[in-house]
Amino acid sequence: NFPIDPFGYLRAKVQSLILWENRRNSALVLTGTLSFLILTQYYSLLQIAAGIFFFITGLNWVFVIIYKQGQKYIYGKAPEELTNPHRERLRYNGSYIPRDRIVHLAQLSVDVFEVFAQHITKLVLIENSWRSAVALVISFTVWTLAKYISTKYLIGLFLLSAFTGPRLYLQHQAVIDAHLQQLLQQTQSSTEKYGGLACAKAKELSHQATEFIK
Template identity: 30%
Template sequence: MEDTQTMNTENIINDFILKDNKENDQPPIEQHHQHSTMEPTKETQKELIEETTNMLEKLKEVAANKDKAEKKRQVKNIENPFKNLTHRVTQLVYWENPTHSGAILAASLSFLIFTAYYSLFNTFFALAAILIGVNWIYVMGFKQFQSLINQKPVNPHEHLLVNKPWYIEREDAEKYLDSIIDTANFVLLEAQRIALVDDPMRTMRHVFMFYILWTLGTWISFRTLFGIGLILSFSTPITYQKNKEVVDEKLYQFNKFLRSHFDRGLTIAKQHSGGVYEKAKSFAVTKGLVNDDKTAKKEE
């Protein structure tokens, strides 16, 4: 009996040891299996690389489209750079400050008259030679006087040379360049709208204005034309303000007359273009280049 019990006890212990070994050996097998399944193959790596490349290309296209859309939006939203200047010009031409307006008009007319008889090129270099020569005499005389009184000769403009040099700050230059670029872009966009007939009436007004300037330019010089325009710009607003009702009525009648003739011209142009189309079509039918509508229906 004791031998039998001993054998049973040994069998139970052996079974327990075998189970424990199986449980201890199983996780490494599962981990190895998971590791083997998680390890990517070469084909999987190629597919991942291709998908990543395609995604990057799509992102680049989206970014480029966004940049183009943003650029178009910025172009459309360019503000008028002459807005502040318009207010100042309005103050001048309406003589809100008579002294200032009179001084500007007198100086402008004097400049036109002066340039009619003297060259700006010669005037500039003559003034430069005279002023720099006089300043040279002043500096050398001042230094000689200091030497006579036993002082160290010093340039009288030394404080200006040290503290106030003549140069343009980079930040100011960038600001001025931005203003110039904005002004040029605004002018170019307005010219594009006029030339490509964004507004037909606006384009027609500019054509009429250019034609008048072209005609006047064949009769009188540019300087004379500019002088007349300067005088009219300082006199017309005041005259219009005093006779506003009469002038508005005349302008309305002229605008109505111009619009009616413009619409009539468009109608005539459409009629003539339609007639030309019919003639061209009949000529093509007679030559056998195209089939007539009736012939095409019969064939059907």
């Protein structure tokens, strides 16, 4: 329920997308965003808008001409009797823009931005030290990568990782967890082994330094 728990609502929606619970919606979001990134890499927004208008209007123009010519030669209608296949749509006097939906979408967008603003404020003001530390590491990593990689490529890589990583993990969770557990045990044993040696060496050097100073 968005009014009661907006962050939980958004988290559930994002999880539903990246876990492919509804494959059609996830595929549409992923292909749509990637297509937009690829197109804007080579074309401006003005070129994209003009190209879409040219393509749709051109196809419809051909369709209308063929439709009218069919009325003329197949049914033998006079030029003044030819009709447009979209005549009902052209007679429509209502509003093409659903105002109620636009208002609802605007309110929802404001609520979503408000949720993000609240969580960013909590990170900046250090409500939780661990979360703020993680956010610092992520922001520094992004800042470093952005110096060498284009922002659009970073967004594309993030989208691909988000839509493939969690799903692959769920499909191979047992194998991945086993490897992670083995790696963790090896790291822990190495830390204990070499940590003890390093501690003993540090004590020896400290003792030598103390004797030297004396």
